[in-house]
Amino acid sequence: MSVQDTDIPAARPVDWRDPRILARIRRRHARDGWLKAAGLVALLIAFALLAILVGSLVYRGHSAFTQTMVTLQVHVDPKKVKPERLRRGKYDDMVEAALLSHFPEVRSRADRRKLTKILSKGARLALRDRVTADPALIGQTVTISVPVSDPFDQLNKGLIGRSTPEERRIVDDRAIAWFDRLAEKGLISRPFNTALFLEADSRFPELAGLAGAIRGSAYALLVCFLISFPVGIAAAIYLEEFAPRNRFVDIVEVNINNLAAVPSVVFGLLALAVFLGWFGLPRSAPLVGGMTLALMTLPTIIIATRAAVKAVPPSIREAALGIGASETQVVFSHVLPLAMPGILTGTIIGLAQALGETAPLLLIGMNAFITEPPGGVLDPATALPTQIYIWADSPERGFVSRTAAAICVLLLFLVTMNALAVILRRRFERRW
Amino acid sequence: MTMLQPDEAETETEAPTAELKMTARDVDVFYGTNHAIKSISVDIPDKTVTAFIGPSGCGKTTFLRCLNRMNDTIRNCRVTGEIRLDGEDIYGRDIDPVQLRARVGMVFQKPNPFPKSIYDNVAYGPRIHGLAGTRAELDEIVERALTRAALWQEVRDRLDAPGTGLSGGQQQRLCIARAIATAPEVLLMDEPCSALDLIATAQIEELIDELRESYSVVIVTHSMQQAARVSQKTAFFHLGVLVEYGETSRMFTNPSDQRTQDYITGRFG
Numbered sequence: 001m002s003v004q005d006t007d008i009p010a011a012r013p014v015d016w017r018d019p020r021i022l023a024r025i026r027r028r029h030a031r032d033g034w035l036k037a038a039g040l041v042a043l044l045i046a047f048a049l050l051a052i053l054v055g056s057l058v059y060r061g062h063s064a065f066t067q068t069m070v071t072l073q074v075h076v077d078p079k080k081v082k083p084e085r086l087r088r089g090k091y092d093d094m095v096e097a098a099l100l101s102h103f104p105e106v107r108s109r110a111d112r113r114k115l116t117k118i119l120s121k122g123a124r125l126a127l128r129d130r131v132t133a134d135p136a137l138i139g140q141t142v143t144i145s146v147p148v149s150d151p152f153d154q155l156n157k158g159l160i161g162r163s164t165p166e167e168r169r170i171v172d173d174r175a176i177a178w179f180d181r182l183a184e185k186g187l188i189s190r191p192f193n194t195a196l197f198l199e200a201d202s203r204f205p206e207l208a209g210l211a212g213a214i215r216g217s218a219y220a221l222l223v224c225f226l227i228s229f230p231v232g233i234a235a236a237i238y239l240e241e242f243a244p245r246n247r248f249v250d251i252v253e254v255n256i257n258n259l260a261a262v263p264s265v266v267f268g269l270l271a272l273a274v275f276l277g278w279f280g281l282p283r284s285a286p287l288v289g290g291m292t293l294a295l296m297t298l299p300t301i302i303i304a305t306r307a308a309v310k311a312v313p314p315s316i317r318e319a320a321l322g323i324g325a326s327e328t329q330v331v332f333s334h335v336l337p338l339a340m341p342g343i344l345t346g347t348i349i350g351l352a353q354a355l356g357e358t359a360p361l362l363l364i365g366m367n368a369f370i371t372e373p374p375g376g377v378l379d380p381a382t383a384l385p386t387q388i389y390i391w392a393d394s395p396e397r398g399f400v401s402r403t404a405a406a407i408c409v410l411l412l413f414l415v416t417m418n419a420l421a422v423i424l425r426r427r428f429e430r431r432w
Numbered sequence: 433m434t435m436l437q438p439d440e441a442e443t444e445t446e447a448p449t450a451e452l453k454m455t456a457r458d459v460d461v462f463y464g465t466n467h468a469i470k471s472i473s474v475d476i477p478d479k480t481v482t483a484f485i486g487p488s489g490c491g492k493t494t495f496l497r498c499l500n501r502m503n504d505t506i507r508n509c510r511v512t513g514e515i516r517l518d519g520e521d522i523y524g525r526d527i528d529p530v531q532l533r534a535r536v537g538m539v540f541q542k543p544n545p546f547p548k549s550i551y552d553n554v555a556y557g558p559r560i561h562g563l564a565g566t567r568a569e570l571d572e573i574v575e576r577a578l579t580r581a582a583l584w585q586e587v588r589d590r591l592d593a594p595g596t597g598l599s600g601g602q603q604q605r606l607c608i609a610r611a612i613a614t615a616p617e618v619l620l621m622d623e624p625c626s627a628l629d630l631i632a633t634a635q636i637e638e639l640i641d642e643l644r645e646s647y648s649v650v651i652v653t654h655s656m657q658q659a660a661r662v663s664q665k666t667a668f669f670h671l672g673v674l675v676e677y678g679e680t681s682r683m684f685t686n687p688s689d690q691r692t693q694d695y696i697t698g699r700f701g
């Protein structure tokens with residue numbers, strides 16, 4: 001069709017080389033440049049902050065991943081341990097004797113007591129476990145590495161400066177000299193701190209570990225998952241697929257979204273009143289912790305599930321209904337499997353949040369001092385974040401590095417979980 | 433196209449005497465307050481291809497979906513009137529829509545295979561309805577459905593490959609195979625070729641012609657040529673009303689209504 005055929009006037013020709021138009025294009029490009037630069041700067045700031053956080057944690061925490069040990073030749077004296085009462089032996093006497101044998105010139109009682117302060121209170125436990133496991137050792141001499149007490153651990157790691165004036169140091173010059181004698185003899189070693197992962201909390205930093213907290217967190221997360229995953233999915237499926245459209249359902253929807261925004265401490269108070277107060281569940285139990293965390297994780301899972309279910313194309317539902325699938329079959333053999341990657345991603349992110357949650361656990365007493373890892377969900381326990389809270393509050397120097405180490409461990413778990421969520425999402429990208 | 437069977441030739445000339453598979457009487461459909469279908473009555477004969485034509489938005493899909501009660505799944509949709517399958521009211525109390533949809537199969541406008549293997553796509557219907565006792569029986573049903581849908585030769589070596597990986601035309605034939613695997617009595621097809629190219633369209637039309645031997649086929653189509661090619665009966669819809677219904681050959685040569693005349697000569701649509 002030619003222009004002459006119509007009543008529409010021909011468009012005025014545009015001069016694309018007009019300086020005004022060129023200036024305008026330059027301005028637009030400049031704006032693009034600014035936007036990109038601003039984004040880059042924001043990203044750099046975020047990364048710098050993250051690097052500072054992680055860097056300082058690793059700097060402060062890395063020393064806690066090793067532990068100073070002293071290797072001793074201990075004579076297991078049959079007079080001090082009876083085969084029928086293995087756990088009741090006088091193991092501290094034996095370990096101390098082994099240490100003292102390196103210093104024959106130290107005679108006075110006061111000095112000897114001071115000398116044995118090099119040893120951790122846990123030293124006897126190492127020997128006890130050894131002998132209990134193998135009673136045939138009674139009467140023999142065993143070579144055993146036992147932890148040194150926190151001040152000497154700090155000294156060995158260089159965290160207590162030798163140049164500091166003596167009166168401002170917790171170890172005096174004489175103790176340092178003794179310690180150095182042991183070091184000269186090659187008896188001091190600094191292996192990986194397995195106690196950090198194998199032992200529960202302790203009053204003595206050199207003996208304190210995260211095993212109890214890790215297990216407590218694992219139990220709580222398990223309970224949280226077992227409650228929030230099925231309930232969350234069921235609620236979301238009902239709301240998406242079956243719920244009638246009425247005022248009541250609208251109110252439920254709005255409130256689920258509100259629930260996701262409620263501060264966690266409020267859930268803690270609720271749990272304290274309901275789970276402990278009315279139901280009389282035990283304090284500090286991972287069961288209660290998990291139930292409380294489930295309250296917070298539920299909205300996350302419901303929202304993620306609804307989004308994932310919504311994203312399943314209606315044509316798939318129609319296809320299934322069209323060949324005579326019942327509503328249940330449509331949900332279970334088509335909608336849920338297709339939505340599962342999204343649901344799992346949401347669940348893992350929800351659980352990662354729950355793992356780091358502290359306030360509600362403090363309120364239900366999961367910040368108690370507990371020296372045994374929990375054997376079940378009803379045993380008192382701590383969780384990783386509450387353990388960090390306890391250690392951060394402890395005056396002993398050894399806990400400073402342990403707090404940082406515990407944060408590193410917690411972050412490691414969080415990063416692993418989030419990475420898992422990303423991998424899942426990648427793995428099961430939309431298939432339609 | 434296959435050779436015309438003697439009884440098919442008869443259908444073309446003596447359609448009114450053909451046995452009726454489905455009958456609709458005074459069907460009205462409302463979407464909320466939108467009156468989409470207005471008092472439509474249609475007879476759908478057995479072993480015949482019936483085409484629904486009409487401009488877009490005139491209610492072809494809506495009416496088609498009444499025939500297997502797919503409209504039940506739309507929240508604000510209300511259907512009144514009477515639709516019978518073999519004389520039985522499909523909206524009656526003792527008809528289960530889930531079972532009805534196995535008897536009245538449906539192929540959708542956009543190919544919508546499940547994101548599962550080709551085999552599982554076809555086997556899904558027989559599985560949920562318990563049509564196969566053994567794995568061998570199921571294999572046989574799948575093979576037969578794929579063969580009838582003219583897809584077996586192309587996919588026999590990759591039954592485990594995902595159905596979504598096929599080409600558009602193959603996907604639509606897979607959907608047809610899936611629909612006929614439950615051995616339906618009526619097959620509803622909603623613009624099955626609208627997303628396909630010419631060659632795929634020709635394949636599907638050929639297929640429809642073969643399916644007519646065993647089923648009553650109802651096809652919604654945008655294309656008059658397609659209706660003329662594949663159908664024996666044609667119903668022309670306009671603005672929710674059934675304007676004209678009759679032999680395809682007569683409709684296209686000698687329509688009785690002016691609106692039909694305008695539509696098939698391309699004056700609107």
Ligand SMILES: Nc1ncnc2c1ncn2[C@@H]1O[C@H](COP(=O)(O)OP(=O)(O)O)[C@@H](O)[C@H]1O
Pocket residue numbers: 463466468486487488489490491492493494495506
């Ligand atoms: N799910 C629905 N909800 C509300 N209105 C609908 C829905 N589907 C179709 N309609 C309306 O019903 C009328 C007929 O639509 P449809 O049957 O899809 O027409 P066709 O298939 O002939 O193009 C249209 O006015 C359309 O807007």
Ligand SMILES: [Mg+2]
Pocket residue numbers: 492493494
């Ligand atoms: Mg349509």
